[in-house]
Each structure stands twice: as C-alpha cells, then as structure tokens.
Amino acid sequence: MSRDTIVDSLLSILPADRLQNSASALAAFQSDGLTAFAVQPRAIVVPRSAEEVVQTVQWCHRQGVPFVARGSGTSLSGGSLPHADGIVIALNRLNRVLEVDLPNRRAVVEPGVINSVLTSMVAHAGLYYAPDPSSQQVCTIGGNVAFNSGGAHCLKYGMTSNHVLAMKMLLADGELVDVGLGGGECIGPDLLGLMVGSEGLLGIALEITVKLMPRPEKFHTVLAGYDTLQQAGAAVATIIGSGLLPAAIEIMDRLSMQAATAAVGARYPENVEAVLIVELDGSTESVDTERCLLDELLSKSGASEVIVAADAQERATIWKGRKSVFSAVGHLSPDFIVQDGVVPRSQLGFALQRIEAMSREAGIAVANVFHAGDGNLHPLIMFDGRKPGELQNAERLAEKIVQLCIELGGSITGEHGVGMEKRQFLPGMFSEDSLDCMRRTRIACDPKEIANRGKMFPDAEAPALGMYGLHPLEKQGVASRM
Amino acid sequence: MIDDWCQAVLQQDKVLPTGGGTKPALRAAEGVSTVQLDTRSLSGVLAYDPSEFLITAASGTPLSELQAVLGEHQQYLPFDPLFVNEQSTLGGTVASGLSGPRSLLYGTLRDFVMEVEFIDGLGKLVRGGGKVVKNAAGFDFPKLMVGSYGRLGILTEVTLKVLPVPIATRTLFQSCASFSQAIAAAQTLLAQPLPIAAVEIGPDFGLRVEFAGLQASMDKVQHRVQELLSGELERRDAQPLWSEELQVSGDELLVRIAFPPGKSLELAEGLAGLDGSRLVSLAPAGGVAWVKADGLQSLGDMELVLQGLGASAVVVRGHVTELTLLGKTGWVGLASRIQLAIDPHGKFLPFELSAQRNAVNG
Ligand SMILES: Cc1cc2nc3c(=O)[nH]c(=O)nc-3n(C[C@H](O)[C@H](O)[C@H](O)COP(=O)(O)OP(=O)(O)OC[C@H]3O[C@@H](n4cnc5c(N)ncnc54)[C@H](O)[C@@H]3O)c2cc1C
Numbered sequence: 001m002s003r004d005t006i007v008d009s010l011l012s013i014l015p016a017d018r019l020q021n022s023a024s025a026l027a028a029f030q031s032d033g034l035t036a037f038a039v040q041p042r043a044i045v046v047p048r049s050a051e052e053v054v055q056t057v058q059w060c061h062r063q064g065v066p067f068v069a070r071g072s073g074t075s076l077s078g079g080s081l082p083h084a085d086g087i088v089i090a091l092n093r094l095n096r097v098l099e100v101d102l103p104n105r106r107a108v109v110e111p112g113v114i115n116s117v118l119t120s121m122v123a124h125a126g127l128y129y130a131p132d133p134s135s136q137q138v139c140t141i142g143g144n145v146a147f148n149s150g151g152a153h154c155l156k157y158g159m160t161s162n163h164v165l166a167m168k169m170l171l172a173d174g175e176l177v178d179v180g181l182g183g184g185e186c187i188g189p190d191l192l193g194l195m196v197g198s199e200g201l202l203g204i205a206l207e208i209t210v211k212l213m214p215r216p217e218k219f220h221t222v223l224a225g226y227d228t229l230q231q232a233g234a235a236v237a238t239i240i241g242s243g244l245l246p247a248a249i250e251i252m253d254r255l256s257m258q259a260a261t262a263a264v265g266a267r268y269p270e271n272v273e274a275v276l277i278v279e280l281d282g283s284t285e286s287v288d289t290e291r292c293l294l295d296e297l298l299s300k301s302g303a304s305e306v307i308v309a310a311d312a313q314e315r316a317t318i319w320k321g322r323k324s325v326f327s328a329v330g331h332l333s334p335d336f337i338v339q340d341g342v343v344p345r346s347q348l349g350f351a352l353q354r355i356e357a358m359s360r361e362a363g364i365a366v367a368n369v370f371h372a373g374d375g376n377l378h379p380l381i382m383f384d385g386r387k388p389g390e391l392q393n394a395e396r397l398a399e400k401i402v403q404l405c406i407e408l409g410g411s412i413t414g415e416h417g418v419g420m421e422k423r424q425f426l427p428g429m430f431s432e433d434s435l436d437c438m439r440r441t442r443i444a445c446d447p448k449e450i451a452n453r454g455k456m457f458p459d460a461e462a463p464a465l466g467m468y469g470l471h472p473l474e475k476q477g478v479a480s481r482m
Numbered sequence: 483m484i485d486d487w488c489q490a491v492l493q494q495d496k497v498l499p500t501g502g503g504t505k506p507a508l509r510a511a512e513g514v515s516t517v518q519l520d521t522r523s524l525s526g527v528l529a530y531d532p533s534e535f536l537i538t539a540a541s542g543t544p545l546s547e548l549q550a551v552l553g554e555h556q557q558y559l560p561f562d563p564l565f566v567n568e569q570s571t572l573g574g575t576v577a578s579g580l581s582g583p584r585s586l587l588y589g590t591l592r593d594f595v596m597e598v599e600f601i602d603g604l605g606k607l608v609r610g611g612g613k614v615v616k617n618a619a620g621f622d623f624p625k626l627m628v629g630s631y632g633r634l635g636i637l638t639e640v641t642l643k644v645l646p647v648p649i650a651t652r653t654l655f656q657s658c659a660s661f662s663q664a665i666a667a668a669q670t671l672l673a674q675p676l677p678i679a680a681v682e683i684g685p686d687f688g689l690r691v692e693f694a695g696l697q698a699s700m701d702k703v704q705h706r707v708q709e710l711l712s713g714e715l716e717r718r719d720a721q722p723l724w725s726e727e728l729q730v731s732g733d734e735l736l737v738r739i740a741f742p743p744g745k746s747l748e749l750a751e752g753l754a755g756l757d758g759s760r761l762v763s764l765a766p767a768g769g770v771a772w773v774k775a776d777g778l779q780s781l782g783d784m785e786l787v788l789q790g791l792g793a794s795a796v797v798v799r800g801h802v803t804e805l806t807l808l809g810k811t812g813w814v815g816l817a818s819r820i821q822l823a824i825d826p827h828g829k830f831l832p833f834e835l836s837a838q839r840n841a842v843n844g
Contacts, residue, residue: 103669104743126673148618161622162593165743177816182742183769187794188813188833189634190579190592191820193625197618214675237533243556243646283676285702286695293696342614346533374616411617418619429619433606437824438621444823456620 001065006042006087009063013055020044029088032073032080033135036337037420041068041082046090050110050168050206056089057204058174066453069204071112071140076338077413078420079147079199083453089204091142097121098207105212106165106182111142111205118210127212130157133415134323145205148197150415152322155373156247156281157213159415161196168207169195172446182209194441199417200452202445216247216281220291221315224276224303225269229253229368232274233349235301236372239278240345242297244290249373250277256325256369256380263328266321269305276303276372277322279315325369326380333365333382335391337398340416341405345375354404355379362397376414377405403428418456426458483524484607484638490517491605491636491829498831499636501542501574504565505798507735508578508631511831512803519636521573527551528639529613535644536596536613541573541637548572548642558647560588562680564728573637578798579629580738583765587648587679587694590768594643595624600635603825613641626820631805633830634821648694651679652704654715658687661750667711668746668766674710676703678767683750685761692720727762728799733777735800736762737784737808741769741793752787759784775800781808805833 001009007021020026021043030038042065047053060067066086073080082088094110097118101107102125107118115136119128132151133139139149145167150159157163166180180192195202226232232251239249252260252268252275260266268275278298280290298306309315330336343351352368355377359366367380379401383394402412406428412418418426427435439457443449490497498509498516521542529538532555539548545559545566552558562582563575576598581590597611600623610623627637658664664683671678671691677699680692693703708715730736737759741749746766753761753773758780762772773795775781781797788795788809797806807814817833 101744103673105673106743148622150616154616158589158593159616159618161625162589171816178812179816181740181769181792181794181810183740183745185581185590185740185768185770186579186629186813187738187740187796187807188579189630189817189820190625190628191813191816193592193622193628194820197622214673216675240535241533241646243649245645281675283674283703283706285699285706286677289696289699289702292698340618342612342616344531344534344536344614346531371616375614376616409612410614411612411619413618414614414616415618422619426619429612430609431607433602434608434610434620437602437606437608438610438623440823440826441621441820444819 001042001063001085003042006065010043010045010059013059014045014052018046018048018052020046029070029073029082029090032075032078034076034078034419034421037078037081039082039084041084041086041088044088044090046093048093050094053089053091053094053204053206054170054174054176057170057172060087060450061172061174061448064448064450066450068452069142069146069200071143072138074135074139075143075147075419076340076416077418077422079417079452079455080143081420086450086453091140102127106209107212108207108209109141111140111145111208113141115139115141115144122212123215126215128215129163129210130213131160131163141208141210142205145196145208146198146200147415147417150371152248152250152371155249155371156245161193163211164192164196164208165211166209167192167195167205169203170206171203172451176206180209199419199456201442201456203451218281218284218287219315220280220287220294221309221318222278222294222298223268223307223318224278224298225272225305226274226276226303227272229274229352230349231302232276233352233372235276235298235303236348237345238301239294239297240373242293244293246278246373247281248277248279250322251275251368251370251372252277252322252325253368255365255367256329259328259332259367260321260325263324263331264320266317269307272304277318322369325367329367329380329382333384335383335385337381337394339377339379339381339398339401340413341377341402341410342414343375343377343405343408343410347408347410348372348375351377351404351408355401358397358400362393364394364397371414374414375410420455423456423458426456484601487519487636488601488605488607490519491601491603494829496831497636497829499573499632501571502544502569504568504570505574505578507797507799507802507806510802510804514831516831521637522571524638532557535615536641537644538613538639538641539572540639541571543572544569545572545575552644556647557644559594559642560645561585561591561594572640576627576637576640577630577632580798583680583682583763584692586681586767587677588645592625592628595628595640596643597641598624598627598637599639600627600637602635603827603829607638608635611641615643631833633833634824648679650697650700651692651694651720652700653690653692653718653720654704654707655718656689656711656713656715658689660687661754662747663687664689665746665750665766670710671707672767676706681765681767683764683766690718728772730774730800733801735775735777735781735797735802737773737775737795738798739771739773739788739793739795741771741791743769745791745793748791749787749793752791753784756780756783756787778802781806784808805831
C-alpha cells in the first residue's frame with residue numbers, strides 16, 4: 001500500500017492527531033538503539049488508548065499491513081526497527097499505571113510506562129519493581145516484556161519474565177486474550193511465559209500486571225581486584241558454589257575500568273587486570289551473616305585488594321561506574337558494537353582468553369564488562385567507522401564472538417534479543433525443525449506475519465548496515481548500556 | 483526409542499505420553515483410543531556439571547534419581563517437586579506444571595526449565611531454550627511446555643536449573659483463630675524482605691512459615707518473625723502441612739487451584755462453606771491451593787466458587803474420564819490455537835472442554 005492510501009485509510013478509523021507522517025517524524029523513528037540499521041516506516045500511529053491500539057492492529061490485520069510496536073526504541077538488536085511497507089505503533093502515550101495493589105504487591109501498567117517510574121511510584125511503600133536494565137530511566141515495561149530484559153540484579157531476582165504475573169495480550173490478528181491469572185501460577189500451559197520474550201512477533205502487550213518486591217533493607221557491595229581475568233572468573237565460581245546467592249556479580253576488565261574512571265571518576269584497586277563487583281542484599285539479619293562468608297571467600301580467592309562500599313553514596317558510585325562503562329568507552333572510541341552472548345559459567349575464562357586472542361589478531365580493541373554470575377558476556381568492540389574497512393572488520397570479529405558462544409554450548413543472546421541483528425545466527429542454535437515449529441507458533445497468533453515482520457527468524461530480508469555508535473540517549477548522558 | 487515415538491506420532495491417530503502415573507487425572511481419556519508412550523523407557527541423567535547449576539536428563543528419569551544425584555553435590559530442585567517418592571518423572575513433572583510450597587524462595591517450576599526437547603505433532607524433534615542459565619534466543623518453548631499436560635508434545639529431554647541446598651532452614655507454626663487472621667499474618671511477613679521459603683495455611687487456620695539462609699542468621703530471623711506476628715510460634719520439622727494428604731481414595735478427587743492475588747480469604751471461606759470439598763493447603767503468595775472433593779458431584783459447587791473469584795483449577799488425582807478443568811478457562815482458546823500450530827493433525831489429546839465439564843456445570 002502506498003503511503004497516501006495507508007494514511008487515508010487510517011484516518012477513517014483514528015483521529016487525525018494520532019497519525020504522524022512528516023519527514024521529521026519518520027526520520028525520528030527510523031532507528032532504535034542499534035543505529036547501524038535505518039528504515040523509514042510509511043506512518044507512525046500514536047494511540048491514546050488501548051482501544052485505539054486494538055482498532056489499529058485490527059486494521060493492519062485486515063489490510064495485511066506490517067506493524068512494529070515501539071516503546072522507547074532503546075533495543076540494541078534492531079527489534080524496534082520499522083518495516084518499510086508498514087507502520088510503527090508508538091506506545092509511549094499509553095503510560096498510565098492503572099492499579100497499584102500494595103497489600104498484594106503488584107501493579108497493573110500500560111505498556112508505555114517507563115521502568116523506573118513504576119519503582120518511584122511505589123517506593124513510599126517500601127516496594128520496588130526488580131528488573132533493572134541500565135536503560136531503566138527511559139525504556140518501557142512493554143519493551144522489557146518483548147525482550148524479557150534483564151539487568152545486573154537478575155542473577156538473584158530473574159529476568160522480566162519472572163516478574164510478569166498476567167497480561168492482556170493483543171494478538172496480531174486483533175484478538176485480545178488474557179494470559180496468566182496474576183497470582184504467579186496458572187493452570188494449563190504457561191502461555192504468559194511464551195508471550196514474554198517473543199520479541200513483538202505475536203502481538204502487543206496491552207496491559208501488564210507485574211510483581212512488586214519489598215525493597216531490601218540492607219546492601220553489602222564490594223569491589224575485589226584480581227591480577228587476571230581468569231582469577232576473577234574463578235572467584236565467581238567459588239562464591240556461587242558456596243551456597244551464597246548474591247544479588248549481582250559483575251566483572252569489569254582493565255579497559256572498562258579505565259573508561260569508567262575517565263567518565264565518572266570511579267575508583268578501583270590499583271594495578272589489577274579485573275575487578276569483581278559483588279552485592280549482597282536482603283534483610284539486615286541475612287546480609288550481616290552472609291557478608292562474613294563472602295569476606296572469607298574473597299580473601300581465599302586471591303583478591304589483591306577488596307574495597308567495601310561504606311555507605312549508600314559509595315555503593316551508588318560503584319554502580320555508576322559499572323553502568324557508565326559502555327557510554328564511557330563510547331567516548332573513547334567513535335563507534336562500537338556490543339555483543340550479548342552467553343557461555344556456560346565454567347567456560348567464562350576460556351571464552352575471555354579466546355576473545356582477547358581474537359581481538360589481538362584483528363587489531364581491534366575489545367573491552368569486557370559482563371554479568372559474570374550467569375555467564376552473560378558484553379564484549380564491546382571498538383572501531384572508527386570513518387576509516388574504510390573498520391566497520392566490516394568489527395562486524396567480522398562480532399560474528400566470531402557469537403560463533404564462539406554457540407560452539408561453547410551457550411546462546412547468541414542473554415537479554416538483548418535476536419531482533420534484526422542476530423537473525424542469521426539463530427540456526428546455529430536451533431534445527432530447521434525447531435525453527436519451523438516456532439514459525440508455526442507465530443502464525444497461530446499472527447496468520448499474516450505482520451507483527452514485527454522480518455525480525456528474529458533467519459530468512460527475512462535485511463536492510464543494509466550503516467554506522468554503529470552511541471545511542472542518541474547515551475550521547476545526552478541519559479542512559480548507559482550494560 | 484525417540485525414532486519409534488516419532489514414527490508413532492506419524493502413524494497413529496492419537497498418542498499419549500505417560501510418566502510415573504502420579505497425576506492420572508491429567509491423562510484421563512476414556513473412550514478415546516490412544517497409543518500410550520511410556521516415557522520411563524527413556525531414562526537417565528545425560529549431563530550434570532554442578533558448577534553450571536544445570537542438569538540435563540531424559541524425560542522418563544524419576545525425580546528421585548535426579549534428587550539423589552544432585553544431593554551428592556548439595557544441590558536441589560528449588561521449585562519443590564511433588565510426588566517424588568511415588569516415582570514421578572521429570573517429563574511428567576514439567577508437563578503437569580506443579581510446584582510445591584517451598585517454591586517461594588527462588589521460584590516455581592517455570593523459572594527453572596532452561597531447555598526442552600520434544601516431539602511435535604508432525605513427528606519432528608524440536609528444541610527450545612538452551613543449556614545456559616540465561617538465554618533470550620527464540621520463543622520460550624521451555625515455559626510453554628510447563629503445564630502442557632502431554633498435549634503440546636512428547637518431552638524427550640529437559641534441562642533444569644538447580645541451586646545449592648539452603649544451608650539452614652527453619653519452620654515455624656502458628657495456630658490462628660480464623661482464615662482472616664492467618665492470611666493477615668502471612669501478608670505481614672510477605673511485605674518484608676525476609677528470606678521466606680514457604681508460607682502455607684491449612685484447613686484449621688494453621689500458618690506454616692519456612693525460611694532459609696545461613697545457620698547463623700536463623701535465630702535472628704526467627705526473632706524478627708516473632709516480633710512481626712503477635713501470638714505464639716511453635717518450631718516444627720520442615721514438613722509441608724500435608725504429606726499423606728495428597729493421596730486420594732474411593733471417589734475422592736484432588737484439585738489444584740490457581741487464583742488471582744487478593745482472593746485468598748474469599749477462596750478459603752468459599753471452600754469452607756461447601757459440603758463436599760475440603761481445603762488441604764493454601765499458599766497465599768503463590769496464589770495456589772490444594773483441595774479435595776468427595777467426587778465428581780461435588781465439583782459443581784466448587785465451580786461456582788471458582789467462577790466467582792476468577793480462579794482456575796484442574797483435577798490432578800482421582801477418577802475422572804477426561805481432563806477436568808474448572809473455573810476460569812479462558813486460556814483454553816489460546817492454548818488450542820497454539821496446539822493446532824504445533825500439532826496440526828490433532829495427534830495429541832485436546833485441551834478443549836467436553837461433555838464431562840458440561841455435566842459438572844449442570
Ligand atoms: C543505553 C542502553 C542500555 C541498555 N541496557 C540494557 C540492560 O541492562 N539489559 C537489557 O536487557 N537491555 C538493555 N538495553 C536494551 C533495551 O533497553 C531493552 O531491550 C528494553 O527492554 C527496550 O525497551 P524499549 O521501551 O526501548 O523498547 P523498544 O526498543 O521500543 O522495543 C523493543 C522490542 O519490543 C517490541 N515492543 C515494544 N513494546 C511492545 C509491546 N507493548 N508489546 C509487544 N512488543 C513490544 C518492539 O517491537 C521491539 O521488538 C539497553 C539499551 C540501551 C540503549
């Protein structure tokens with residue numbers, strides 16, 4: 001359908017101010033956090049109510065027009081990249097918290113609610129919303145649901161999926177279904193579990209019931225320095241193997257520390273190759289006892305220096321340093337690619353050695369900062385896109401790292417999703433029969449394959465690559481990656 | 483063996499995977515001729531590296547075997563599986579979607595199924611998830627298989643996330659005067675960031691609380707619980723409220739209820755008002771309860787209570803002629819759509835409601 005036909009037809013079902021198709025609007029929506037891809041949609045619909053979303057999706061289904069649901073567009077895998085023949089349904093205006101049920105510790109939100117807004121709304125009652133992607137100041141809960149997003153604290157608290165209790169899901173054929181009962185368990189297959197993390201390919205999450213948790217009373221946050229990355233990796237295994245389940249265990253390498261120091265003045269142990277961040281949280285009683293065990297484990301693990309956050313301020317500085325790494329590295333290098341592969345925990349040391357060797361071989365600097373507790377790597381491949389061939393070399397290195405994760409029995413993505421970027425690697429993890437079964441499942445909800453057409457599955461058409469770089473939000477210092 | 487099952491799916495009209503038979507009502511299909519595939523012939527641990535916190539086993543592996551292997555390394559299945567002593571299998575456990583009361587500490591079954599391999603309705607071997615503790619690639623088939631009741635595929639292999647056994651646990655019991663008092667006490671505890679492993683309420687308003695952590699913190703946490711709950715607390719062994727209680731005899735039926743948050747009291751009181759049904763245990767935090775009914779004839783009254791609360795239920799044990807769903811069954815429509823995709827020729831039993839349910843509804 002031509003742009004004009006689409007706009008005319010949409011105007012017959014929606015008020016005119018719900019539609020945007022000016023050149024500047026189309027340009028503003030052409031990329032998400034993975035700026036290497038840019039595609040302009042035919043039009044952008046900005047619904048003001050759930051009912052308008054239903055109308056729009058039913059229209060898309062009738063007309064066979066592809067749509068991409070969009071929250072804040074911070075996807076790092078091209079998930080919210082528009083479709084050239086389709087429309088974007090921007091959900092930011094659906095940003096009401098519909099219900100806060102304090103006694104039962106849950107909230108019902110519209111998909112456009114910003115992750116951190118929910119936490120600030122319930123903080124007065126000693127509650128919080130646990131999933132904490134480092135984009136949480138800007139990303140939406142709808143986007144988090146689509147990608148089953150994680151954060152530094154998902155080691156203990158799990159991903160988005162572990163915190164969504166029920167949803168009103170608008171399937172791509174326009175049918176509105178309830179999934180989940182809101183209590184945590186259900187009868188019959190876990191359809192809610194299937195919907196969360198489905199990358200917008202099955203439909204739009206229109207109303208999301210999430211769990212709220214009692215805020216931990218106490219935190220114990222430490223930085224431990226090591227002479228080698230391998231030693232830091234071994235310390236992770238020792239801590240986890242002891243029976244302690246810290247809220248977070250993160251590793252930063254020397255390059256990441258340098259970047260964080262330059263950017264936010266974070267202080268790290270001297271002359272170390274790697275630093276481990278471990279955080280315990282919970283009731284005062286538990287944390288007080290667990291910290292003794294942790295201290296003992298760290299001193300046995302060969303840490304050259306251990307810095308304990310003395311107060312909330314110092315804790316905040318440690319996290320600020322950690323969360324700033326990617327944007328900080330972004331200031332050191334004009335362009336970068338961030339990967340999100342997962343390796344079995346026991347292969348962490350080996351994977352890091354291989355990445356280091358590959359980086360040397362390719363002559364490309366790679367900073368490593370990762371969710372060590374669950375083997376989720378975030379190698380940051382630095383290059384200068386203005387120099388001929390550098391983007392391609394960086395891409396090749398990124399591809400090798402993804403392949404390495406597959407070879408080691410891991411996954412191509414831990415939390416950023418497959419999206420546009422990693423589609424060609426999906427067959428490395430799943431057989432043709434498995435992918436076919438996933439495709440049939442998709443078609444059951446979206447017979448015309450209009451929801452996020454071209455994403456996740458390997459055989460869809462891909463737009464050409466452009467330039468990597470900082471997300472506009474990062475340039476403004478609003479968010480950082482991890 | 484797997485090849486034989488793939489062939490069976492291709493050649494037979496209807497196939498029904500079976501495990502240890504501990505939840506017979508989920509596979510009841512009287513009057514439908516099915517070829518039963520006994521998954522117990524596919525058994526054994528396939529991979530276990532304690533440092534990865536992952537264990538992979540064939541679907542027919544008895545959970546008791548899995549627990550024994552994990553126990554040697556002080557690890558366990560945190561979702562608190564049921565019917566382990568009765569030889570429940572791994573596949574049957576996943577397909578029935580049931581977790582025990584101790585799942586409050588780290589999560590229910592759905593949070594621990596990392597990878598599944600199953601035969602779909604086209605007789606093809608399908609895999610979803612991965613052998614890592616964190617993974618966002620592809621649709622979450624591992625979760626979809628939780629509670630699939632043998633109707634979305636024949637599970638052949640499952641990888642579970644496991645965790646170290648809590649170093650210490652402690653169980654406290656409080657006798658309450660009413661459901662409302664017991665539920666209010668439970669709410670008070672759940673609003674605190676305490677390491678609570680289980681909170682259950684029994685038919686006589688008894689409140690059982692279990693918490694977990696390091697040995698040295700147990701007394702302190704107990705002290706804190708004592709302060710929060712006025713009234714006497716008794717220390718008990720770490721047993722669930724029921725142990726023999728999930729057995730049925732004669733016409734008795736064991737029903738699993740899942741209910742929306744905030745409905746604990748109404749459910750407990752609603753059930754207490756019924757003649758033919760008895761509460762066994764109610765877990766307010768997870769929104770689940772076990773109830774026993776005297777027989778099919780008692781389900782009609784229970785149905786009314788469940789409908790009124792927006793709760794869903796399924797009969798797990800006892801004699802029924804087919805899958806017996808109660809209360810809110812809106813999920814069946816979407817489940818059937820997904821089933822049609824995975825199993826286009828209808829080789830597995832349907833989820834759909836049938837004659838028996840209509841009889842229950844009168
Ligand atoms: C600086 C930065 C830091 C980041 N840090 C993290 C991190 O720590 N952990 C992490 O996991 N990710 C992180 N990310 C990635 C990103 O923020 C997450 O994937 C986030 O969940 C996306 O939310 P969004 O609102 O921006 O969604 P969008 O990018 O707008 O959309 C993401 C996907 O969800 C779909 N979608 C959006 N809304 C809905 C809906 N209501 N229903 C169905 N589908 C929908 C879209 O079609 C798209 O496929 C980071 C990104 C940036 C730029």
